[in-house]
Amino acid sequence: MNELESRVRGTVHIVGAGLLGASVGLGLRERGVDVTLEDLSPTAVALAADYGAGRIREAGDPEPSVVVVATPPDVVADAVERALAEFPDAVVTDVASVKLAPYLELVRRGAPLKNYVGSHPMAGRERGGAIMARADLFTARPWVICRDRDTPAEALSLVEAIALDLGGVLTEMTPEEHDRSVGLVSHLPQVVSSLLAARLVSAEEQAIALAGAGLRDTTRIAASDPELWVQILGANREPVVALLEQFSADVAAFTAALRDADAPGAKRRVADLLAAGGRGVGRIPGKHGSSERFITITVLIDDTPGELGRLLTELGELGINMEDLRLEHSPGAQIGFAEIAVLPEAAERAVADLTERGWRTL
Numbered sequence: 001m002n003e004l005e006s007r008v009r010g011t012v013h014i015v016g017a018g019l020l021g022a023s024v025g026l027g028l029r030e031r032g033v034d035v036t037l038e039d040l041s042p043t044a045v046a047l048a049a050d051y052g053a054g055r056i057r058e059a060g061d062p063e064p065s066v067v068v069v070a071t072p073p074d075v076v077a078d079a080v081e082r083a084l085a086e087f088p089d090a091v092v093t094d095v096a097s098v099k100l101a102p103y104l105e106l107v108r109r110g111a112p113l114k115n116y117v118g119s120h121p122m123a124g125r126e127r128g129g130a131i132m133a134r135a136d137l138f139t140a141r142p143w144v145i146c147r148d149r150d151t152p153a154e155a156l157s158l159v160e161a162i163a164l165d166l167g168g169v170l171t172e173m174t175p176e177e178h179d180r181s182v183g184l185v186s187h188l189p190q191v192v193s194s195l196l197a198a199r200l201v202s203a204e205e206q207a208i209a210l211a212g213a214g215l216r217d218t219t220r221i222a223a224s225d226p227e228l229w230v231q232i233l234g235a236n237r238e239p240v241v242a243l244l245e246q247f248s249a250d251v252a253a254f255t256a257a258l259r260d261a262d263a264p265g266a267k268r269r270v271a272d273l274l275a276a277g278g279r280g281v282g283r284i285p286g287k288h289g290s291s292e293r294f295i296t297i298t299v300l301i302d303d304t305p306g307e308l309g310r311l312l313t314e315l316g317e318l319g320i321n322m323e324d325l326r327l328e329h330s331p332g333a334q335i336g337f338a339e340i341a342v343l344p345e346a347a348e349r350a351v352a353d354l355t356e357r358g359w360r361t362l
């Protein structure tokens with residue numbers, strides 16, 4: 001139990017008790033917030049309540065101070081409009097992955113938007129449902145807030161209080177800025193990853209057997225829920241189509257250069273395009289993307305019980321501060337790889353110390 005006092009006052013009501021709704025509920029319950037739940041599906045809401053995300057809302061429950069709409073994007077405007085009408089004194093927010101389409105729909109319907117503040121936590125998982133929910137889903141992840149010029153300060157602070165309670169990092173954007181940004185960092189990657197993974201469907205078994213970290217890294221999100229993504233991409237089609245057109249032009253330029261790889265200048269064009277990728281990945285914040293901030297040491301570990309535990313213990317004994325850890329292991333292989341990210345200034349000593357203790361590093 002986290003004993004930190006919550007910044008949230010009053011009851012938080014969650015509409016849509018799936019992955020996002022139940023994760024918000026779990027996180028707020030850990031802080032002692034009173035959370036009520038509602039879902040179109042009686043099973044979904046019962047499941048979320050069973051997991052501890054809150055209690056099912058009943059007639060006579062107090063009016064919430066905040067309503068969090070966490071339904072699929074295509075019904076977000078409906079649910080927000082309903083919540084604003086049902087709880088006129090509550091602040092209503094939503095967590096949908098697209099921000100402009102629901103907002104424009106609410107404006108078109110003439111909904112009273114003074115108490116509505118759109119938001120979007122940049123955290124998720126490949127599969128939905130309360131069963132996948134986690135209280136720490138939002139920790140250290142950006143949480144976008146889209147407020148209007150006339151959003152009252154109290155409404156804004158209530159939504160911010162929820163995001164901060166859940167460990168999110170607040171960032172303000174207009175709905176247009178938000179949709180353009182997620183088009184690039186979330187929606188284009190989803191399409192590229194899905195299309196890349198789709199190439200594997202008819203691949204020969206012997207080719208698949210050779211797959212490793214590179215393929216896994218570039219296809220992880222391809223396992224996402226197609227129904228949710230049809231909605232997200234459809235609602236953000238303008239920026240995504242523009243990005244896909246630019247991406248297709250890059251693919252065409254790359255393909256042409258590679259096809260004529262012996263022509264003068266062609267190798268440089270291939271190299272330049274690959275190098276631009278390196279510069280791009282260096283701009284991704286956080287441990288995984290920022291190859292410039294950490295150095296990765298790969299340690300070979302025998303596929304025997306306890307080896308990983310021994311490595312972690314010895315890292316502690318050697319005073320090596322691990323910034324990140326990734327494990328790589330192919331079924332059937334007698335060896336695994338532990339990829340340890342360390343600060344650049346610690347890397348040389350870490351390799352030397354580990355080698356001295358008999359570990360093999362790459």
Ligand SMILES: NC(=O)C1=CN([C@@H]2O[C@H](COP(=O)(O)OP(=O)(O)OC[C@H]3O[C@@H](n4cnc5c(N)ncnc54)[C@H](O)[C@@H]3O)[C@@H](O)[C@H]2O)C=CC1
Pocket residue numbers: 015016017018019020021038039040041044070071072073075076079095096097098121122123124125126127128129130228232
């Ligand atoms: N899945 C992800 O990784 C992320 C999703 N989001 C956004 O969060 C929202 C929810 O997504 P998930 O939690 O993944 O979906 P989910 O499928 O896990 O949960 C959605 C829930 O909403 C319920 N629902 C559907 N229509 C409803 C209605 N009219 N009234 C009440 N409940 C209704 C469903 O029964 C379901 O339990 C979406 O808008 C999505 O764009 C945001 C960040 C990440």
Ligand SMILES: O=C(O)C(=O)Cc1ccc(O)cc1
Pocket residue numbers: 096097121122123124125126186221
């Ligand atoms: O898994 C990841 O890297 C994601 O980016 C997940 C995700 C999916 C949908 C969102 O609206 C926000 C985040």
